[in-house]
Amino acid sequence: MLTLERGGTGGSWRPGRLNRRQRRRLGGGRHWPRFRLPHIASGAFDLLAVVAMVVLVGLGLLNLYAIGGTSLAGHQAIIAAAGVLALAVFWRLRASVLTVLGWTCYALAVLFLLAVLVVGTHANGAQRWLALGTLTFQPSELAKLGLLIVLATVTGSTRPAWQRFTFAVVLAVVPIGLTVLEPDLSTATLLVAITVAMLILGRIPMRFLLPLFGGAAVAAPLAISLLRPYQIERITTFLSANPADAGPGWAVLQAHIALASGGWRGQAGNPLRQLLAEYLPDRETDLALASLVEQWGLVAGAAAVLAALVLVWRLALAARVPRSRPGALVAAGFAMLLGVEAVVSLGGNLGLLPVAGVPFPLVSYGGTAVVVHLIALGIVLSVRRDGARRRLWSAPSWRYARPRLARFAALALTGLLVVFSLYAWNLQTTQGDALRTAAQSQMTRCTTIPAPRGMITDRHGTALAAGAGTETVLATPALLRSHADDVRRLSTLTGIPAGTLRSALDAAPATALSTPLADVPDALGDKITAANLPGVVLAPKPTRHYLESATLAPVLGFAGVATPADLRRWPGLPNGEIVGRSGLEQTYDAVLRGVDGKDCFAVDPAGVPVAQGSFQGAVPGANLRLSLDLALQRQLTASLATALAAEPPGGLGSAVMMDPKTGAILAMASLPSYDNNIYGPPVDTAGLRDAEHAQGQPMLEHTTQVAMPPGSTFKLVVASADMAHPVFDPGNVIPTGASFTLGGHTFHNWSALPPQNLVQAIAWSNDVYFYKLANALGPDALTSVASQFGVGAPTGIDLPAESGGYLGTPKTVQHWYAGSTVILGIGQGYLTVTPLQDARWTAAAATGSLVTPRLGLATGTSTYTALPPQARVALPFAGALGPVRDGMRAAVTSGTASRLKALPVPVGAKTGTAQDPSSPNGGLDDWMTAAAPMNDPSIVATAVVQGPGEGATSAGPVVQEALGYYFAHQNEILAMPPVQAPGR
The missing domain is CATH 3.40.710.10 (DD-peptidase/beta-lactamase superfamily)
Structure with missing residues (x-):
């Protein structure tokens, strides 16, 4: 007969041992009888797990709000609310329906994966989504949940080990293969990880696992042929350890820059935060954690990692509560899935692992993933609720309830997350300044404002070489064309029809930093400068006017665009710089040339100016007074x-x-x-x-x-x-x-x-x-x-x-x-x-x-300083020269x-x-x-x-x-x- 015995802790009850006769009477010993204890609590709830879930979802919404505004965050919030509602529904389900739920999810996932191959939506070279009106759905995310529950049911059964192993492998091959065909190798890899984890957690004997792992190791090189070029590039970039490489290497560099730019409080108060965000690719998904740190600081990033750790440990420990082996395995398997996702995502953000396209759980944008993860959490809370008559830390009540190595795996994942977090801190302290400088540099483009070249005069101040007396009106099309009133003001000042100015601005490339609009006299140029129009500066015409060319050309020389020889003579000259090429213009070039100014702009990743940056006016060159009359x-x-x-x-x-x-x-x-x-x-x-x-x-x-x-x-x-x-x-x-x-x-x-x-x-x-x-x-x-x-x-x-x-x-x-x-x-x-x-x-x-x-x-401008003369050298025989x-x-x-x-x-x-x-x-x-x-x-x-x-x-x-x-x-x-x- 069925007996009840007092548990070891907390006053819980557990089924007593049955003799062989009793087990035969109850169905051959294959299944535990279903019963309900009248005193089991009906409302057990893991507050820590739910709080960690809320923190992760909230941080994800904060990131989306910072980088995309209320529309993107609102969309994710609606989906998250639906997921929370689904969590509540599944939390109230009885654990007895776990098997039916698992097979249903698995069947729907396989059916949807087959549909994806036929009518799926293409994006980024892959066919991974089903479109349902205005909504899109990713069946491979549902496959994670279905495969997890089905494998828990199979490996947690009392069937012989070889049957459990064979059945589990066959069930896993189907969704993994269909996911590979999409192709979605990152999700396929996670499905493989789920399968391996469930085989180990479900105590499949090692005599079955070792040949499987060995065969997988031998076949692994063959999987390279399945990789797409961008995936091979990601792995190559990771192995080369060069984050400056193009493609994924550039993405890792941007992630490092984002982590360094965030500091403790983030860039949320910076008016250019949206521009900063644009430089980080996949900021909503794969690199959402780096984006979160950039926008809200290291505190937010640390909160996300800590919440993920809390959730992993609460799920891992919840695996000790359920009265059924499948329930325990679902909790442990979901803990491993969340932990692996967190480790792979954080490692990819830091460049310690290849960027694998794995989002950070509940933080990264993606409706299907959020809903599936919340449903999975609801299911775990449901099976925990089913075993709530025992405390979380109490020992398992029957021999095979504890999944193999669950706490050890959670501890290993914790160690990796801690090590990765310490690396992120070290990155901030040792390379933070350099990375922040790189961030400023990549979003800044400057155009040179040539310095007016100094005059050359005779000993009395009469000009011999001077500027042309005109200036060029330069405008930044992307900034000026959006200010119609300023275009009209510029038209009034220059006398050029507004339509002509707009046509010139529209004809210029979007990335142009400066487009010449007109040449005006110096006096009018001063008025335009005083008007302080956005994106409008005045630059002196580079033309040099020699007033005494017939008498002094060989002496004065000339100025012109720097040649390769000039660049060797004066290293660091910008391209197109006007320098002295011969005569006095060349000898005194450093005096006459002055210091060029810079007009800098904040640009988006495409190079289009979006805001005025710093402005450094040119320093005019000094004048040169000659001894000539x-x-x-x-x-x-x-x-x-x-x-x-x-x-x-x-x-x-x-x-x-x-x-x-x-x-x-x-x-x-x-x-x-x-x-x-x-x-x-x-x-x-x-x-x-x-x-x-x-x-x-x-x-x-x-x-x-x-x-x-x-x-x-x-x-x-x-x-x-x-x-x-x-x-x-x-x-x-x-x-x-x-x-x-x-x-x-x-x-x-x-x-x-x-x-x-x-x-x-x-x-x-x-x-x-x-x-x-x-x-x-x-x-x-x-x-x-x-x-x-x-x-x-x-x-x-x-x-x-x-x-x-x-x-x-x-x-x-x-x-x-x-x-x-x-x-x-x-x-x-x-x-x-x-x-x-x-x-x-x-x-x-x-x-x-x-x-x-x-x-x-x-040399000088308003006042002049004499150039030091060379001392005379007395001839030793000077006294005899009479x-x-x-x-x-x-x-x-x-x-x-x-x-x-x-x-x-x-x-x-x-x-x-x-x-x-x-x-x-x-x-x-x-x-x-x-x-x-x-x-x-x-x-x-x-x-x-x-x-x-x-x-x-x-x-x-x-x-x-x-x-x-x-x-x-x-x-x-x-x-x-x-x-x-x-x-x-």
Whole structure:
């Protein structure tokens, strides 16, 4: 007979042991008899489990509200309410209907899965849903519940182990296979996990399980062929451990960014929270937990994990309450399912597991999943209610009621969730700043606001190079087109019809950060800026206007779009940056260019601007004041042009005027020249082509970039060498004549001249005297002194690409002969110099010091600061140069430079005519160099003209006219606005 015995704890009752006869009378011992204890409580309720459920559902609704507003959250809330109602219904069911319920769910799930394959809805490359009017339903979620209950019924029965095992595997294969065909491999994997869990929990002997697991391990590689490309990409990205990879790797990176961006309180109060959310893919489903943390903070994420843990443990412990084995297995199996979903979802959000498409239970969006999970919870509460006469922590009342390893599995899942949570905390503390920076960077796009380039002026402030005086109106179409009133205001300000403006905005790409609408004068640009229109900024036109291109183009150079060479010179330049490409524009580019501004916008993942970000105005470049005097520059250029016009076409000319004590350049002419306005931008292609192919190398700055034989002007250096290394007494008269013969080779004089001393030889440019002097000095002494005068090396002027010329020596020339020294004495042979080098040694001979030429005088805007000059270098033999200066003076008073005698101050000079094979006009370069006043020089003037004439007749007039103008206007030329001393 059936007996009742007092339980071990809590006053519960359990069925007593039956003998074999009693079991036969009750049906062969296969089934427990059904009975109802009159004193069993009728309303047992697991408050903790229900509270955990409410927390998870509530957190899911909070996430949906933050990322999608009330509509998305409201839809999920309605579904959740229906699920809660279903939970209440199933909670009131008797456990005796569990078997019928399971088979019904299983049959419906299989039927719906078959229907999906025929009439299912396609999305994202899969066919997983059935459409019921406006609602969609995912049968694979129902398959989880049906398979769980059916497997609990089968494995919890008293049938022989092999029958329970076989029947369970066959039942599992059907929904798993149909789910794979959809394909929905993530759900299929969960169904496999449910099957394995129920086989273990249901105490199927290991002799059946081990072969099954072994076969599965062998067949696992074959399953790769079932994976879709995106699934393989997810696994590959996970194994590569590179969250920056595209596709799923990018999704993991966004999840990390979301976790780091949330902080403790989240971004819910941030006006850009919706924009932040848009960067997180699958924020409603697979990455809902990361989205929850981003929107509501780490506290919300921790609450979700804790609620999941509470629910798993309440379900696992509830497995000890039911009086039937199927009921216990349903509770334990549902606990394992929730735990696995939580672990896989959290691991995928953290990048510790592949992103498998498994949602976080009750938090992720999905009506079917929420309803099924709530129904499952109601069923567990129902079976718990059925066993409520025993306390939750009491021991099982019969031998096989306890599912195998249920608490151990719950403990393992808890450990994984705790470890994953600690990893999330570590991610926040160690990489939080970097990830938040990445978040800001990926949602920000900036457009460059070019800085106005500083002006270049002469020493008095007269503009030589300046901006175009116009600005470009730039608008962000996505921001401005939505403000009709602002479009009309802009139309009124610019005078452009509003319809035209709207058409221009509509024609621009949606992702455009700035679209040019109009060019306006600077004054009107200031008014538009003051109007503060959304997405509208003013940028200076990049066109550079050179007001004295005919006289200063080679000196000023030009500005243009940076080339690869410029990018190597100035690393970090943005593409399209306007930089100095040659001349002073290049040398002082860092001063003139200024600092570009930035106009930044918050953009969505497609790159469309959605809000104005930070704005950093451009810092205009400083102005550069030159030592040049524009009026003197025009005079020098005009005189050089007249001299060059008298020569056959194809030659070139150059002239320079320099302060011999400071090196300041007062005028520098180079002809033929070019129009540097052709470089724009935009570039005048035809004009550029013409300039490049013109005669006379107009693109070069001839004073510093063209080296030629200096002829007799070099005799000043040779005479100075005699002062440094005396071989001829300056007062000794040396026989000269018409020629000089050395080693069987005759060197001719330009004219038969009488015996002369050093002063006379300089004045009359006596070649024979200097043949003999050079031969007596020898090449080493001569080239050593020439090097001290700066011959053969760049002068150091603040212009790029300066030529150093060439000074040959016995060490650098393979075959140096005695004749090489002789012809070097008259400025021929292994020697070429630039006109500026010639002017420099003229200044050194006149003052005894070597200066560094310079054009830049000061920089600034409203106030100017002087650029620090290079210190003068005193020549070691400066005190012995008196005879050389006397010779220069004698050249004017009684020698080859007598045309300068009419100037109002005493002038010292030297003429020269050099044979130059590179000259197109008769092979001659005509030179004159002069210093004045000779007793205290304040100016040096040097000119060279290529042509068949001689220095006194070709270059002489250039120097004469330039010096005449200088001394007639010296006070006006040297006067200039005040500048601050360097370092102040």
